[in-house]
Amino acid sequence: MELTEKYCGLSDGEVKKRRERYGENSLTLKREDSALRVLLKFFSEPVFLLLIGAAGLYFFLGEPRDGAVMLVFVAFMGTINIYQEWKTDRTLAALKSLSSPKVTAVRGGEVVTLPSEELVPGDIIIVSEGERIAADCELLENDGFGADESALTGESEIVWKVCAPHGEAGRGWRTDHCYAGTNAVAGRTVARVTETGPRTEYGKIGTDVAQAPDRPTPLEKQTHRLVRDCSLFSVMMLVFIVAATYYRGSGIIEAALSGITIAMATIPEEFPVVLTVFLALGAWRLAKRNSLIRRIPSVETLGAVTVLCVDKTGTLTENRMSLKELTPLCGATPKKLTEVTVLASETNPYDPMERAILDEAAKNKFDVKRLQGQRLLHEYPFSSESRMMCHVWAYRGKVMAAAKGSPENILRLCSLTPDEREWAEREQLRLAGAGCRVLAVAYNDDMKDIPERMEACKLRLAGLAAFVDPPRENVAESIRACGGAGVRVVMITGDNSVTAHRIAHDVGLGCGEREHVMITGEELEKMNDGELAKKLGDVTIFSRIMPREKMRIVKALRSRGEVVAMTGDGVNDAPALKYADIGIAMGGRGTEVAREAADMVLLDDDFSTIVSTIRDGRRIYDNIRKAMEYILVIHIPIALSALAAPLLALPVLLAPIHVVLLELIIDPTCSIIFERQPEERDIMERPPRPVGAPIITRGLLGKAAAQGLAIFAAAFGSYYITLPYGGAEHARTFFLTVLVLANLFLVYVNRSDRDFAFAKGSAAVDKVAWFVNFGVLLCLIVMSTLPQAAAATKLQPLSPADFALALLAAASATFWWEGVKCFRRTRG
Numbered sequence: 001m002e003l004t005e006k007y008c009g010l011s012d013g014e015v016k017k018r019r020e021r022y023g024e025n026s027l028t029l030k031r032e033d034s035a036l037r038v039l040l041k042f043f044s045e046p047v048f049l050l051l052i053g054a055a056g057l058y059f060f061l062g063e064p065r066d067g068a069v070m071l072v073f074v075a076f077m078g079t080i081n082i083y084q085e086w087k088t089d090r091t092l093a094a095l096k097s098l099s100s101p102k103v104t105a106v107r108g109g110e111v112v113t114l115p116s117e118e119l120v121p122g123d124i125i126i127v128s129e130g131e132r133i134a135a136d137c138e139l140l141e142n143d144g145f146g147a148d149e150s151a152l153t154g155e156s157e158i159v160w161k162v163c164a165p166h167g168e169a170g171r172g173w174r175t176d177h178c179y180a181g182t183n184a185v186a187g188r189t190v191a192r193v194t195e196t197g198p199r200t201e202y203g204k205i206g207t208d209v210a211q212a213p214d215r216p217t218p219l220e221k222q223t224h225r226l227v228r229d230c231s232l233f234s235v236m237m238l239v240f241i242v243a244a245t246y247y248r249g250s251g252i253i254e255a256a257l258s259g260i261t262i263a264m265a266t267i268p269e270e271f272p273v274v275l276t277v278f279l280a281l282g283a284w285r286l287a288k289r290n291s292l293i294r295r296i297p298s299v300e301t302l303g304a305v306t307v308l309c310v311d312k313t314g315t316l317t318e319n320r321m322s323l324k325e326l327t328p329l330c331g332a333t334p335k336k337l338t339e340v341t342v343l344a345s346e347t348n349p350y351d352p353m354e355r356a357i358l359d360e361a362a363k364n365k366f367d368v369k370r371l372q373g374q375r376l377l378h379e380y381p382f383s384s385e386s387r388m389m390c391h392v393w394a395y396r397g398k399v400m401a402a403a404k405g406s407p408e409n410i411l412r413l414c415s416l417t418p419d420e421r422e423w424a425e426r427e428q429l430r431l432a433g434a435g436c437r438v439l440a441v442a443y444n445d446d447m448k449d450i451p452e453r454m455e456a457c458k459l460r461l462a463g464l465a466a467f468v469d470p471p472r473e474n475v476a477e478s479i480r481a482c483g484g485a486g487v488r489v490v491m492i493t494g495d496n497s498v499t500a501h502r503i504a505h506d507v508g509l510g511c512g513e514r515e516h517v518m519i520t521g522e523e524l525e526k527m528n529d530g531e532l533a534k535k536l537g538d539v540t541i542f543s544r545i546m547p548r549e550k551m552r553i554v555k556a557l558r559s560r561g562e563v564v565a566m567t568g569d570g571v572n573d574a575p576a577l578k579y580a581d582i583g584i585a586m587g588g589r590g591t592e593v594a595r596e597a598a599d600m601v602l603l604d605d606d607f608s609t610i611v612s613t614i615r616d617g618r619r620i621y622d623n624i625r626k627a628m629e630y631i632l633v634i635h636i637p638i639a640l641s642a643l644a645a646p647l648l649a650l651p652v653l654l655a656p657i658h659v660v661l662l663e664l665i666i667d668p669t670c671s672i673i674f675e676r677q678p679e680e681r682d683i684m685e686r687p688p689r690p691v692g693a694p695i696i697t698r699g700l701l702g703k704a705a706a707q708g709l710a711i712f713a714a715a716f717g718s719y720y721i722t723l724p725y726g727g728a729e730h731a732r733t734f735f736l737t738v739l740v741l742a743n744l745f746l747v748y749v750n751r752s753d754r755d756f757a758f759a760k761g762s763a764a765v766d767k768v769a770w771f772v773n774f775g776v777l778l779c780l781i782v783m784s785t786l787p788q789a790a791a792a793t794k795l796q797p798l799s800p801a802d803f804a805l806a807l808l809a810a811a812s813a814t815f816w817w818e819g820v821k822c823f824r825r826t827r828g
Helices: 012-022 035-043 046-060 064-084 087-096 201-211 218-247 252-266 270-287 298-304 312-316 334-343 352-363 407-412 418-433 475-484 497-507 521-525 529-535 547-559 571-579 592-597 608-647 656-676 698-749 767-785 787-793 800-814 817-826
Strands: 102-107 110-115 124-128 136-148 183-195 291-293 307-311 322-328 375-380 388-395 398-405 437-444 460-468 488-492 518-520 541-543 564-568 582-586 600-602
Touching (some): 124 136, 218 270, 218 608, 291 608, 298 608, 307 312, 312 488, 322 352, 322 418, 334 388, 334 437, 334 460, 352 460, 398 407, 407 418, 418 460, 475 488, 475 608, 488 497, 488 547, 518 521, 529 547, 582 592, 698 800
Antiparallel strands (some): 124 183, 136 183, 291 600, 375 388, 398 437
16 A cells, blocks of 8 residues: 555645644744843953953043053953853754754655654654654554664664554653654654654753753852952952042042052952963863863863763763674584674664674674675564564575574574573573673574565574673773772663673772662652752662753752763763763764763763863862962062052052053963963872862962062062162162062962972973063063153163162062971971
């Protein structure tokens, strides 16, 4: 019977009505935030309001160059922040692209080809081997139809479909349905569309991704708090200095200049600059090592990760079936078993197990083309009911049948003694217990006739073929490295418990004193969020997990205070990747949806790359702390000097141009030299830093205060002493020289909390550091000796003796900390 005689399909009128009701078969979810709202959100940050206000005051007071510099900083950081708002839109666009561009359907009694976006519920479609399924459908006819649903379920095995209703309501994937975003790998089906667009299973995933909030990282939160507190302090100091200076009889312009100077000396504009530069350069370095960072703050978040959730398929394993073992039985030789297995396979297969069979045979020097080049007399196709298939060949002058399929069905067609059957069943249990997918292989090399049904064939058992999804290389070593760094690895998979245990054992996951603690999807469903959170402390394996349950696990881990990283490569992983503190997608085998939802993409799909990224994340965080410590130290003498001079009724020590000059020295020093510092020797032997640990600790603040006060005493003391002898310009130049030299020495002193300043591997041998230092000194010399520059900055050259005294003052103000480090080293 012709297809169009059996199925008329929808009429044009019905299609129009349903499209008006259900919309197009595509994702149309959009972000509500307008460009104006994004801009307003960005400019509401206190630090940017202060920077813009300070720039406006510079323009008002006739300092357009300084005002322009401030606005450049604002524009640069604003561009980076606004760019991040586009990520969710790109994720939804990737989900939309999953739809098959064309689909074969029955409309108005005719078979037509139309764009997948035009499908509506109720449409009759025809899906053939090799096509991507465009909507959720129920099967009406089934001709050996099988689908690869690993993108949705995480399971790499082919799913054979049936027409009769099957599958538990509310759980599992129904075998009488096929799903949008999956691939047809065998056979053909006629199906009725049941859901389209956002109502499909992958559409629901798109909704979950769109609703996931974009959370600031721990470092961003701490930096924002630090910037806010310092900004409030800057405002109070500005008001105080303006009032005090004006009260002492100075004019309003001089008071405003003094206020702007103290504000510029205390406004922490370097903090967001350091954060941006360090993370951007860190992302650039990681990209050179096959880690593409899509959300830059995630670089440092990896250094704080306490739990790494990994998807088995495609992350711990290669997401491909591999022939692990051929077990000959009943007198068959390995050669005979391989030969029969090849003849029982398709010549150009989609089935991953058949591809594994042919690849393994080719490796073992079998002439696969010659074997499958015989004349095929008859084929019994695979069906989901019988779960077996058979090819009948004209082979070596005889008629030969080669069959493979589920052991229980193949064994029924074989004449076996009780001992042979027991042996075969024992071997089957052994292989299944090792987490293998097992097929039985049988043959008849002298068939007298070809029956109509395969069940009537009489066969001889040749043996069993066992398949596994093999672990990736270096995964076991990487998991051990994670354990040494205090990062717990948890496997989340849609596969069964036996397979999950086998992979965990192969990669060394959770091996040690304790056995694996596992939670299955059925057990998970019975727990509320509180019960789940309590049990998560000991769990290393989650098996038979549905996509939305992955997201629930990630949320539960985060509720325990864990910093969660989630790896994955399928559409089913996208919501969990989005909700994790950092989502890590596989770039080679991963779907576009997973890559767009993730914060980081592994370009080489190498699990070991995560370990090196964790190491770099910790190095970057350490260096950010060192840079921020440096900023605090160097701002203390600047702020105190700008405050002390007007309060002591001394000549103006610092004008806005001097603060800008110092900022031009501080910024490259903290953002270039400290960013390049290598990691500490024990960086991968430490536990992850506590989630709530402040970036500026009491110890760090105490150290910064001690070093800053020492530099202030040396620099301002020099100014106060030399002022009566050389005049204001000479004293100011001496002060700036001491401050600049102390700035250079401080970099070497603070490069490590324990090692000597000029130890091997330090910045002392870094060419870039020397280049920056030379540039800073050259800038100071030019500003003080070039007549035009000296006049603008009110500086004058120093004599060699004065420069030597300034060098001695700067060294004594900074290198005293080496004695503290030496004391710490001796105490162990």
